[in-house]
Amino acid sequence: MTFGDIMAQLQRMDAHLDTLFTELYQVNIHVSRIARWQALEASPPPPLVGSDSEAEDDDDVEKLLAYVEQEPSKSMRDALLPSVKALITNKLLRHAEMDVKVSVLSCIIEIVRITAPDALYKDKQMKVSFQLILAVIEDMSNVSTSSYKKVVSILDTIANVKLCLVMLDLECNALVVEMFQSFLKIIRSNHPPTVLSAIDIIMNLVIDESEDISLGLLSSLFAIVRKANQNVSPISWTLGEQIITRINAQLEKIMAPTQKLPSKVE
Structure with a gap:
């Protein structure tokens, strides 16, 4: 591989990271809006661009997080912080709808996977997440x-x-x-x-x-x-x-x- 090929590959990687950061920024905005909506019991926020429903919206969040690899850079960790904080709110964790609980838990688990072995969530927050895991497991019978x-x-x-x-x-x-x-x-x-x-x-x-x-x-x-x-x-x-x-x-x-x-x- 020539030096030119290496530089071209690095440029493509930079462009790819820029795109990923943009998508994560959209995710952070949307998750924060969902949290505010739950707290205020207002109308649900509009979906991300390209989504046809709120269900697809949740899927977008989870798919984007699933795409992030482990041991992220500091800039990537900083990009995740708004979602980390928004997902752990009581209104989301204790939502009445099981589908919402599953989507929230899926995002939390992905964030834990991404940042392992470091912990972005406090011990008390992790215990609440474990309780949510048990509630979700109980629903697996169907x-x-x-x-x-x-x-x-x-x-x-x-x-x-x-x-x-x-x-x-x-x-x-x-x-x-x-x-x-x-x-x-x-x-x-x-x-x-x-x-x-x-x-x-x-x-x-x-x-x-x-x-x-x-x-x-x-x-x-x-x-x-x-x-x-x-x-x-x-x-x-x-x-x-x-x-x-x-x-x-x-x-x-x-x-x-x-x-x-x-x-x-x-």
């Missing part, structure tokens, strides 16, 4: 909802960036138990492989990185692997059995060897 694909993408991102480990760092023990209960409750054979894989990764990450296993989590696992549940929910039963097998060695840290869980449920 695969026909309009936001289902977004939730699948959210789970996949959580697994890939190991966001679930932040729950352990923040000592969100009750939320971890609730998350496991939700997974074991909603998992069914009609979910795509991506969902099953993400759930498996998340649960195993939490188990592997936990210093101990809470009684609440153990109770959830015992309840799901009862013999009576094997026919009622075979996938949940199998997943619970696999998790018990995985944590068997770690349970030795908090239980006497004679109390160690069996690798198979009789």
Whole structure:
């Protein structure tokens, strides 16, 4: 490659970044307007240029954020800050419509992915986001909802960036138990492989990185692997059995060897 070719490529990259910054600027403006609209309960803001509906508007925001790579430059981080602040408002996080919650959470998860391992959100804000994740997971039992694909993408991102480990760092023990209960409750054979894989990764990450296993989590696992549940929910039963097998060695840290869980449920 000649020097001229390199310079031409750099110029194209600069032009591409300029375009991306412009798009992010539009996103920041629109997300801020959505937040103000929610706070004032006014008429919804007009969509971004080229969008035909508010639903497409939300998709535009998420697609633009999904396009940003990890470890962004300082200028890129600065461009994201207005969206970071706007998305974490109570009016958006506690919106009555599940589709809005899913769209907001999708954007938050993308921002966490982009800036990992640095945290732009405070601990308290992350805990609120985790509560929203649980609410969204509970809604996954219906695969026909309009936001289902977004939730699948959210789970996949959580697994890939190991966001679930932040729950352990923040000592969100009750939320971890609730998350496991939700997974074991909603998992069914009609979910795509991506969902099953993400759930498996998340649960195993939490188990592997936990210093101990809470009684609440153990109770959830015992309840799901009862013999009576094997026919009622075979996938949940199998997943619970696999998790018990995985944590068997770690349970030795908090239980006497004679109390160690069996690798198979009789």
